[in-house]
Amino acid sequence: MASNLGLDVAFSVANASSTAAAEQVPLIAVTSTTEKRKSPPPDTPENIHTRSLVILSFWIVVISVGLPLWWITTAIYRAPLPLKEMQSWADGRACRAEFPLLIDVEAPSLPDPENLLKTVQHALDDANDFSAHHLRLRLSTNASRSSPEEEGEIVAATLRLTPGPAGSPHSYNLAPSSRVIDLFYSPSYSPSTGLSAFVAGTLREVFAEEQQMISYLLASSTPSPSPAPSCSTSNGNNGVGKVSTADITRKMSRIVRYSPTYHLTFSLFTATGLPSSWDVEHAISEYLQPLLDALGGISTFTVDSQIQFYASLSSSVVPTWAPGPEGDEGNGQWVLKKEDLSSFINSAEWPLVSITSYPTINFIIYIPSKEQSPLVISDSATNAFLLPQWGGVMVLNPNSGHSNEERTSHLSKEALKPALDLFAAQLLALLGAPTHPSSLPIRLDSLTRQRSAELLVSASSTLGSLYRLTLALPSISIPSSVSASVASTLSSLKNSCRELKNGRFGGEGGALEEGKNAAFQAERAFFEKSMVGQVYFPEEHKVAVYLPLMGPIGVPLILGAGKEIARLVRVWKAQRGGTMPGQL
């Protein structure tokens, strides 16, 4: 049997390291196994040396050529981003926004205006719980009034103190179209009558809503702000005309996101084929255009209008019939409940979408069919409602006044006036203008400041999102345009913050304009197309591509290296132990 096996011509393959191991313990190997086994003859040291060099050179090629090649061909370009700075903006640490308002005081007939001013300023500063927004009084002289431009300071409002009729208490009056607050003090003025407290109260009242809104905006952006909105409610008793936090939240939630341009669509939806025309073009230019012009410093508007006939309400909206008082059928009306209003817009059928790239605000006049007239909204004096961040709706029942034929086929400019007046008010609410002071210029100024704050906050939070995105997705590529946009955003944010501190809110290079640019650039960086496209690169895909090559090549390389290292370790141990040093 053994002779049979001896005829076999098979080679037993022993590798270098096992040979070395066999060489070191030849006697033990022979004695412990069967006597048929015989260790192969020892390899020459030159061979062992060459083999080490071969393995080493393979590894050198793999590491110096293979790996860099692989790295270069599969690397994702990531432009450097100022991550620290982005994070500090996102956390609200980079800029502490301030809104200093300058108030001119005219008191030609007051005996000691400086003293009064000091007391009022004190009272204002004491009562102010939100230090970023503060009022500064300045006694107006003729000189300062004549050259307000040179100083570069913008006056938020002018307080004119004039003596009122004898015997009357202090009172104030705010004209709807000017920034002048006319304050009539009692002629029996003495410091003890509390004129200073009244002046301070008046000013606080005028700017209370704006202050609250801005503090709400800034508070929502930073997790640990100094002026938490809850503070204002606790101090609410001393502030005149303060609104509850819930109210502010409600107001803020319906504001449309800021955009430099809005598209306004006026739609007439009628349940039948009548009226077939309306004089909306003239009505808009007469009743609404002045407001749009006034708002021009903040946003611009494009306007269009449409009539949609045979517009049906969605099936979920079913008005209920409510007979008139004493069951009088003639005075009865169809009533829309509050729950119906949320689904009033039949978005499946009403063509309200615009293709403009900027947001659209819709204003809708709905005319019910004859069978459903009059249609009223329960508990609504205006028969209208506002859809947060979307637009306004008014249900119009054309009834009184005109003859039947006239009424049904054409809506005149005059008939549209109440609707457009209402839409103007709704537009201001949607844009976020405070409702309180009756003066439009002051409200628009407030809106400018508020929008600046909003842009600051939104640009910062976009930067924060981009910051988190780049950290969360290491495989995403970042083109250099993103880094440029981020740089531009940061510089605009800095400028905006500086302009806020200087009190330059609107106008060329003002805080609003810088904020616009910041928000625009931040959005552009975040929504960079090439970044979105490369987010998805599944790991399984990589495995499927790499494994067939890397596996079969990597295994012998690693095993070879492992054995070589094991041999070196053994040789090194043997050298240290001093046994058989002559082997190498």
Added chain:
Amino acid sequence: MRLPSPLRPAGSLLCLLSLAAAALAVGPGKHSSYAENLLLKTLPGNSVLASFRFVSNGTFDNHHSIFPRSLAQILHASRTKELHLKFTLGRWDASQWGSQIWDGRTAGGTGVELWAWVEASSDAEANARWTTLNNALSGLFCASLNFIDSTRTIRPVMSFQPDGHHSDDALARLHLLHGTLPREPVCTENLTPFLKLLPCKGKAGISSLLDGHKLFDAQWQSMSIDVTPVCEGEGEGEGETERCQLQMVQTVDMVLDVERSLRKKDSVIPKPPPIEHMACDPDKFYAGGDSCFPLDHVSDLPWSLSGMFGRPIRGSCPLARVPGVEPVHVCASVPDERPIFASAGGQERRQGDNLRCFVLEENQDFDIILPLQSPPLPLPLTAPPLHASRSFTGHGQEHGGVQAVLHNPSLDRAVDFVYLESLPWFMKPYLHTFSAALTDAPPTHPKIVQEIYYRPALDRRRGTQLEVRMRVPPNATAIVTYDFAKAVLRYTEYPPDANRGFDIAPAIISVLSRENDGSYRTTFSVRTTSLLLSLPTPDFSMPYNVIILTSTVMALAFGSIFNLLVRRLVGAHETGGLGLLGRVRERVAEVVARLGRRGKEKVL
């Protein structure tokens, strides 16, 4: 078979209907007006052609009433001055039904076809606006129009002329772009937005008949939208711009099979009719008993509007008014001998031979009923100026050919036309193989090809555009052929169902008439059917197979070289070891030997 006369009897009808449209165009200074009209026409073979036509006029400014705001916005944003959009399904059978309605101007090729005149100062700008237009229309009509990219866009030179009024300076800045999607399935989701553009929205007027289930059950159907600027009067007078209007003509044409529509009404499941209801051919030898060879067209079946469309017309649309003209809402082009019973809610007006029209009232349902007519009374048919068909020739995965047969049925007039092919880049025609010849022409006959405009394809960037102006003499048939090569696509360029083939857009044939100033104008359009081109398809798991195969080869080569270099080979006799194989053999031999011994013991 009747011989077609060059003067079409239906011409009077078309004149009448276009008169209403023309009256609209030159209506009073009112901004917006609207008219709608339904034409019903009996066709041979128990088919009925229903042609809906809606004309809306609007202003160019931002205040819209009749003209839909959504479309006006798109036209404004893409600076499109004139737009033609067609959705078509099925094939118009010209040999049976005669000349196409509206001279074929409203119907497009199978799928979706779009062409527009876009105002731009350069080609690049025009392309950008064209993309904007396609994307916006795609959203508006729920169609894949956004897939009309540069490879599917051509710029025809001879086939199309603007229909609207454009001043000469404006014309110089207009770019004509044309795109087709032959594969697009036209369906209800395209009809719904189409109806939304109408002022009465399918709730009143003739549009209340339009229902996706019936419309897309038709043998042939086409929806089209044509937007053109229409100006009052010709020439450049002062205040001319004020009298210009934006006019949109929407049409829905369909050929309904009466038998099929009525059968569907009776039962949803198709069942063969009982034998006593069938008209059998008694001349067959097996006739009688339970055998029947059904006869075609023994009678004109009775039909009604509510039977065919599932509902009557819900009164007239109150907006469809043209001041000074009495509106005619429904017209039936039916032989005078055949009675028509109309329901209340409509007054009949007889308007010439074989044409009866009805004026509808508001808020009152209207229906017409045509009784059974036996023997059938066909209307005189009009032959189209040209019959066209196109097919593939050749075989194999590499080459192919196209053959188009163009027949002029007229006995006395030659026909001039432009044959336009818009081919995808992966179908590469060889222009030197292009030939156009009459089937039985004497060798002395002048060439029928008069002008060729050819723009070759660029791989993955644009398709081939081939326009050929031809003249076919009376009662002659021309055959156009050319060969092409099929390109091999990249792995990712194949659609999900690559083995189905690639749709090739229909050829567009525009019949021309010569104007006084020597220029040509399209008077009639014919589309051939689309073609299905099969390209060699690869095995789609190929990339991974290739990766694995090459990796294995490389790994094998690497492994053996590496092993040879780093392993030491020793002869078996030098070690004396048996190795694994030897040991296994030894053990097997031992077991065999033992078994053999036991066997011997048992025998013993």
